[in-house]
Amino acid sequence: MRLLGDAFKQTELLSRLERRLRARGLWADSEQSSPPPGVEGPIEPLSFNLSALEEHADPTRPMPLHTHRGGAGRAVLFAKWVFRTTCQVFINEALARQRVFNGHVRDSYAQLSAEVLRLRAEVDKLQTASAKRRSPRGRRV
Amino acid sequence: MAIHQLVPSLVPGDAMGLAAVNFRLLLRRLGHVGELYAEEFPPGFASLVKPARALRPGPRDLVLYHHGIASSLSGMLLHLPCRRVLVYHNITPARFYEGTPLWEPLMSGRAQLAAMAPYCELAIGVSPLNCEELRAAGYRNVHEVSLFVEPRRFGADRSDPILLAKLGNSAPAMLCVGRVMPHKRIEDVLSLHAELLRLRPAARLWIVGSYAPGDAYARRMLRMGKRLANVRFFGRLAHAQLVAAYRAASVLTSMSEHEGFGLPLLEAMAAELPVIAYAAAAVPETLGGSGIAFTEKRFALLAELVDEVQRNPELRGKIVLGEKRRLGQLSAETAAKQLEAALGTGQARAKVLRRRRGKPRIAIVVQRYGEVIGGAEAHARLIARRLAGEFNLTVLTTCAKDHLTWANAFPPGETKIDGVPVIRFRTERTRSMVPFNQLSRELFRRSNDRLSEEQWVAEQGPSAPALLGYIEERARFYDAFIFFTYLYSTTAWGAPLVADRAIVVPTAHDEPPLRFDLYADVFDRVRVLFCNTPEEAELVRRRYLKPARIRVVGVGVDSAQGDPSRFRKKYGIDRPYLMYVGRMEAGKGIPELLRYHAQLRRGEAEAPSLLLAGSADVEPRAPGARYLGVISDSDRSDGLAGALAAVAPSRYESLSLLALEAFAQRTPVLGNAESRVLCGQVQRSGAGATYEDFESYRDGIRRIAAERGLMGRRALSYARQHTWERVLSAYREEVRQMMEER
Numbered sequence: 001m002r003l004l005g006d007a008f009k010q011t012e013l014l015s016r017l018e019r020r021l022r023a024r025g026l027w028a029d030s031e032q033s034s035p036p037p038g039v040e041g042p043i044e045p046l047s048f049n050l051s052a053l054e055e056h057a058d059p060t061r062p063m064p065l066h067t068h069r070g071g072a073g074r075a076v077l078f079a080k081w082v083f084r085t086t087c088q089v090f091i092n093e094a095l096a097r098q099r100v101f102n103g104h105v106r107d108s109y110a111q112l113s114a115e116v117l118r119l120r121a122e123v124d125k126l127q128t129a130s131a132k133r134r135s136p137r138g139r140r141v
Numbered sequence: 142m143a144i145h146q147l148v149p150s151l152v153p154g155d156a157m158g159l160a161a162v163n164f165r166l167l168l169r170r171l172g173h174v175g176e177l178y179a180e181e182f183p184p185g186f187a188s189l190v191k192p193a194r195a196l197r198p199g200p201r202d203l204v205l206y207h208h209g210i211a212s213s214l215s216g217m218l219l220h221l222p223c224r225r226v227l228v229y230h231n232i233t234p235a236r237f238y239e240g241t242p243l244w245e246p247l248m249s250g251r252a253q254l255a256a257m258a259p260y261c262e263l264a265i266g267v268s269p270l271n272c273e274e275l276r277a278a279g280y281r282n283v284h285e286v287s288l289f290v291e292p293r294r295f296g297a298d299r300s301d302p303i304l305l306a307k308l309g310n311s312a313p314a315m316l317c318v319g320r321v322m323p324h325k326r327i328e329d330v331l332s333l334h335a336e337l338l339r340l341r342p343a344a345r346l347w348i349v350g351s352y353a354p355g356d357a358y359a360r361r362m363l364r365m366g367k368r369l370a371n372v373r374f375f376g377r378l379a380h381a382q383l384v385a386a387y388r389a390a391s392v393l394t395s396m397s398e399h400e401g402f403g404l405p406l407l408e409a410m411a412a413e414l415p416v417i418a419y420a421a422a423a424v425p426e427t428l429g430g431s432g433i434a435f436t437e438k439r440f441a442l443l444a445e446l447v448d449e450v451q452r453n454p455e456l457r458g459k460i461v462l463g464e465k466r467r468l469g470q471l472s473a474e475t476a477a478k479q480l481e482a483a484l485g486t487g488q489a490r491a492k493v494l495r496r497r498r499g500k501p502r503i504a505i506v507v508q509r510y511g512e513v514i515g516g517a518e519a520h521a522r523l524i525a526r527r528l529a530g531e532f533n534l535t536v537l538t539t540c541a542k543d544h545l546t547w548a549n550a551f552p553p554g555e556t557k558i559d560g561v562p563v564i565r566f567r568t569e570r571t572r573s574m575v576p577f578n579q580l581s582r583e584l585f586r587r588s589n590d591r592l593s594e595e596q597w598v599a600e601q602g603p604s605a606p607a608l609l610g611y612i613e614e615r616a617r618f619y620d621a622f623i624f625f626t627y628l629y630s631t632t633a634w635g636a637p638l639v640a641d642r643a644i645v646v647p648t649a650h651d652e653p654p655l656r657f658d659l660y661a662d663v664f665d666r667v668r669v670l671f672c673n674t675p676e677e678a679e680l681v682r683r684r685y686l687k688p689a690r691i692r693v694v695g696v697g698v699d700s701a702q703g704d705p706s707r708f709r710k711k712y713g714i715d716r717p718y719l720m721y722v723g724r725m726e727a728g729k730g731i732p733e734l735l736r737y738h739a740q741l742r743r744g745e746a747e748a749p750s751l752l753l754a755g756s757a758d759v760e761p762r763a764p765g766a767r768y769l770g771v772i773s774d775s776d777r778s779d780g781l782a783g784a785l786a787a788v789a790p791s792r793y794e795s796l797s798l799l800a801l802e803a804f805a806q807r808t809p810v811l812g813n814a815e816s817r818v819l820c821g822q823v824q825r826s827g828a829g830a831t832y833e834d835f836e837s838y839r840d841g842i843r844r845i846a847a848e849r850g851l852m853g854r855r856a857l858s859y860a861r862q863h864t865w866e867r868v869l870s871a872y873r874e875e876v877r878q879m880m881e882e883r
Contacts, residue, residue: 001435001436001437001442002420002435002437004434004436005430005460006431007459007462007463008456008460013449013456016449017442017445017449018442020445021441021445035436036234039270039273039277041277042251042274042279043248043251043254043255048248052245064240064241068353068355068356069354070353070354070355070360071354
């Protein structure tokens with residue numbers, strides 16, 4: 001455990017607090033943790049979007065039941081659950097064309113994003129080659 | 142070049158919206174204008190924010206897009222035909238929300254962040270942590286512009302007194318500010334409180350922050366809180382109440398596992414509250430050595446620490462001192478410098494204006510001009526007419542005639558009035574007084590955050606973005622700007638654009654908006670304030686501790702001696718009369734005046750008549766009073782010259798032009814005693830009386846009638862001290878100094 005700050009001497013303050021804990025017979029704390037790493041890694045947008053499209057392509061699949069409302073919100077949740085369990089067949093019927101459409105969107109996106117990745121790689125290759133040609137060491141005599 | 146801002150949501154209590162409004166303040170100080178655009182905002186904010194889909198930037202314009210959780214605006218940004226800047230406010234790691242509806246927008250927000258990288262010429266992180274994440278997401282040109290708070294908004298005098306009284310007792314109180322969300326680890330705050338209760342059974346815990354009542358996590362926390370003593374969940378608090386909570390608490394604690402910046406830490410510092418926070422993500426950077434950051438959640442030890450901070454005045458004092466220092470480092474001034482460096486506009490601004498041959502170019506900025514009735518507007522016209530001969534002067538104003546609606550009544554573009562060039566700009570929206578008055582009532586009774594005050598100024602108007610755009614565009618063309626009336630958006634938002642060359646004639650009086658901190662950018666930062674009276678200067682000094690340089694300048698009087706008999710003949714007046722000239726508005730004290738005068742006439746049949754002249758939506762009627770309508774300047778002089786006294790019933794005056802004109806006609810003044818300015822004018826001149834109720838109104842008239850001759854001589858002698866030469870020399874001097882400084 002470290003205490004960070006300019007207004008006090010860390011070791012002095014910490015040992016004073018620990019002395020008090022010991023006096024109370026509370027030396028060992030059960031719960032300990034350390035701060036999680038700060039910087040989050042980036043998410044590659046093309047692959048994330050594709051997986052998100054795949055995940056949500058079927059509109060007849062329900063989202064998890066959730067409410068922000070208290071009180072009547074619970075009753076609404078129950079009503080939604082009843083609707084989903086008793087009317088799924090009608091939901092499927094109403095959203096059949098949407099399901100087909102979403103499938104096409106997903107497949108088109110998959111093809112287009114693959115093409116973007118292929119073209120990016122191609123551009124990188126060409127740029128590297130062009131840079132080599134321009135640099136004196138890469139130039140053929 | 143305009144710099145617009147695009148935010149997913151601009152609602153009260155939302156940190157990103159507040160940051161956008163604070164960025165707007167910085168941009169103004171850097172001389173840039175721009176509008177706020179949002180996808181979601183409350184209906185009452187329509188004057189301040191425009192719908193995101195209405196954003197039509199030009200190719201040279203910059204759009205600052207504030208990014209957090211996933212937003213459809215990120216896709217829109219990619220297709221905007223302008224220069225794009227991303228302002229990153231961090232995204233909570235999705236791992237805290239696995240299996241909840243929030244997981245997807247958090248993930249999606251990060252994917253959008255990476256997708257926008259090739260399309261943004263610049264990225265701004267509000268903390269070093271955010272800058273690192275931006276670089277990791279593929280951004281190359283990354284700058285830090287830290288968030289800031291305005292310390293004066295968290296002063297003890299900004300607390301809600303009712304809540305402060307309710308909360309204030311000797312028992313120690315630990316405060317936690319933030320939404321009740323899993324990554325904020327409210328359960329850890331509650332565990333710490335449980336440990337603290339073992340040490341101090343009277344210890345209290347206040348949790349301030351919004352939560353959805355149906356949310357499973359929030360319900361679990363509420364249940365946990367109920368099992369412990371002295372725990373209170375406040376929900377979201379209005380600004381004044383939040384300040385009361387900060388001021389009544391003895392320590393702020395944060396157990397949050399992720400903070401992209403941690404604005405409440407700064408707010409607590411501003412409220413002189415020691416901060417004890419878990420050193421997660423950007424928290425150590427934000428604290429910057431102030432407060433106490435800890436690296437492990439050992440609750441028993443932390444309870445001892447909280448207790449130590451609460452009970453050890455020396456340690457507490459040192460922490461508060463350190464926090465004050467840190468607050469100075471994370472100030473608006475620092476953020477403005479960082480933003481200027483990021484935008485790369487500093488060089489252009491620093492370029493010294495070269496001295497030119499010929500007359501100095503001066504712009505007078507005023508909300509209305511020409512055929513309009515209003516004290517400040519008339520004042521501006523008097524000054525413009527007299528300065529036009531010696532300077533290359535232009536008046537910049539709106540097309541509005543009516544200051545209540547700001548409806549466009551004059552054609553836009555260039556014209557000449559009294560031989561002075563005037564450029565008019567259209568107003569974009571008309572004002573509706575019912576919602577405006579409702580908003581005013583709400584904001585006037587408590588202290589507010591910047592967002593609320595900006596909304597009020599936007600509602601106040603006039604909304605003339607083209608005028609502000611012109612000031613930005615021609616900032617370097619003019620050698621000096623003279624702004625009239627602090628109250629309106631033309632000054633509140635225009636003067637900061639050219640603060641170093643701005644002379645502001647505030648025409649301030651003791652009214653609730655003068656207490657808005659937003660106006661500090663006018664009163665504290667401009668080159669010089671030209672107050673009208675010593676009372677106004679004193680008022681500004683009382684309200685703003687470090688105002689800009691103040692000079693008492695006012696106006697001069699030189700009206701020709703009027704002919705009372707001509708006036709009496711023209712209007713058929715054969716008895717003594719009191720005279721009021723001006724707008725017939727409740728704010729001018731007219732209803733009160735009519736009431737007192739009717740009472741006077743009921744008691745004394747021989748009492749003088751009351752003549753009222755000026756524009757009126759509804760004709761004023763009362764026994765003994767007569768409304769003359771709008772009268773000419775010569776009738777005005779004739780009328781005042783023949784009056785027993787001029788009546789100045791307004792309690793809100795920065796300078797009574799009517800009083801000065803009356804004095805010049807050897808006529809005493811009967812003024813409203815609630816106006817310090819009128820009292821000062823009457824006292825200094827010795828030519829009149831003041832009233833605060835019916836009795837003093839009646840006695841004042843009697844006194845003036847008894848000493849009319851003596852008071853008339855004193856009035857003239859006072860008026861002769863107010864020469865135009867003295868007034869104009871103050872303007873000349875300031876402009877000359879500005880020219881010499883080049």
